[in-house]
Amino acid sequence: MIRILDGPEIRTVTIARPERRNALTPDGLDDLASAVREAHQPVVYVRGEGAAFCAGADLDVVAGLNRESAEEFAERGQRVANEIERADSVVVAGIDGAARGGGVELALACDVRVATPDATFAEPGVRLGLFGAWGGTARLPDTVGLGEALDLALSGRVVTAEEARRMGLVSRIVEEPRSVAEELAANASDALSIVKTRVRDRSPVEVQAEREAEAFGELVTSNADDIAARRDSGEWK
Template sequence: MIDVLDGAEIRTVTIVRPERRNALTPDGLDDLARAVREAHQPVVYLCGEGAAFCAGADLDIVAGLDRESAEEFAERGQRVTNEIERADSVVVAGIDGAARGGGVELALACDLRVATPDATFAEPGVQLGIFGAWGGTARLPDIVGLGDALDLALSGRVVTAEDARRMGLVSRIVEEPRSVAEEIAVNAPDALRIVKTRVRDRSSVNVQTEREAEAFGELVAANAADIAARRNSGEPK
């Protein structure tokens, strides 16, 4: 269900269940978490096979859950999105086709969300009497703002890639999202790791700025020779 292809700078993680629009089972969630956690590359590219990114939780499984097992399934999904968010690697979601429910939540946990013009997004859980519980209610308003978050979560409506870009749900719309992962992967791995950590830090401003200065010092010390070489050859393009 989860296919992993390793390159030197990019690990490609593909959700492979196209007959179910890449809906995830509990085992699939565990495999996805492992694939992200064990990546040693500076960039992980997450995508879905076929005509969808991910339809979220497999509803055939959800329909058979009782209260206790449903809560455990939600916590399992939350562990996956936390793994993505906290990964040392920069995780880029390449979204082509439908992202629904938990599929949106997987994308929200990624560092960058890049869509094709054919991508669509929706949180349709309310139409079934449920909602996305893989961390979406926390991350969605943080990324798109309270108004758009409530609109998406309460209406269940489908939005286009351009709508998603307007509200900040996706960063770019391109024909080939992997090209953005490749663009990021050419940069210094230690800088990527530290910048991701610093930007995601939600401590107080004073704590953040102190950690920022420490991290900057660490990078300058580690990359002094490269900085000097670039200085002598001209500014980065």
């Protein structure tokens, strides 16, 4: 279900279950988490095979759950989303085709989300008497704002790529989402990791400021030769 292609700077992780619109089972969730967690590359690029990015939870699995196992499935999805968010690598979601329910939630856990013009988004769980329980009720309002989040989650309506970009659900619309992963991977890997950590830090402002200064000092020291070379070449002028 999860296919991995390793390059020197980018690990490509493909959710490869196109016959089910890349819907995820519990094992698929675990495999996805492992693929992201174990990456040594500075950038991980997550994509779906075929006509969808990810349809979320496999409804064949959901239909067989009782209350206890349903809670366990939700908690598993939450753990996977947390692992994506906390990964050392910068994680880029390349969304082509449909992202639904848990697919939206997993994309929200990624650091950068880019879409093709054909991408669409929806939280259709409410139509089945469900909702997105893989961290979506927390991440969606943080990303698009409370009003937009409630509209999406309560209506189940389908959102186009352009509307998703307008509300901040994705940052770019491009023909080839992998190009964004390649753009990021061309930067200094240590800076990528530190910038991700600093921007995601939700500590009090005073704590963030102290950590920011320490991280800046660390990068200036470790990249001193490269900084000097770029200065001397006039690249920054």
